[in-house]
Amino acid sequence: MLEPSNNKELPDIPAKRYFTIGEVGELCTVKPHVLRYWEQEFPQLKPVKRRGNRRYYQREDVLLIRQIKSLLYEQGFTIGGARQRMSGPQESAAPHASASVENSDIQTMIAELEAVLRLL
Numbered sequence: 001m002l003e004p005s006n007n008k009e010l011p012d013i014p015a016k017r018y019f020t021i022g023e024v025g026e027l028c029t030v031k032p033h034v035l036r037y038w039e040q041e042f043p044q045l046k047p048v049k050r051r052g053n054r055r056y057y058q059r060e061d062v063l064l065i066r067q068i069k070s071l072l073y074e075q076g077f078t079i080g081g082a083r084q085r086m087s088g089p090q091e092s093a094a095p096h097a098s099a100s101v102e103n104s105d106i107q108t109m110i111a112e113l114e115a116v117l118r119l120l
Helices: 021-028 032-041 059-074 079-087 093-119
Strands: 048-050 054-057
Touching (some): 021 032, 021 054, 021 059, 032 059, 054 059
Antiparallel strands (some): 048 054
16 A cells, blocks of 8 residues: 655654554554544454454554545545545546536536626
8 A cells, every 4th residue: 555645744654563543643643532433434444453452553554544644634535535535446537527527516606606696
C-alpha cells in the first residue's frame, strides 16, 4: 500500500512489528478515540487485539489510517464516501469527472439564484 503524497509532513514509521494505539495516534496525528471510531466505520482496519482488548496495529494499518485521514481531512470525503473509495476499484478518471459535473451544476445553480436575486 502506498502512502498518500500529502502525508510527507507526518513522522516516518519506525521498523517495528506492532504499534500501540497511542503510538499510531502520534504517527498519524489522530487521537485514539478517532482511531477506535474508524475501526467501526472501515472494515479494512482490523488491529490485532491481545490481552485486555489492547489494540496492536501493524505497518499496513498505519498506512491505511494515513490514507483514511487524507481522504477525510484533506480531500474532503465523508465517512461513507471514503469507505466507498477504499473498498471500490481505484479509478482516477471517474472521481474527477463526477466532481467537474457537480461543479458545473453548482455554478449553474448559483447563476440562476443570482438572476432571481436581481429580479427581487
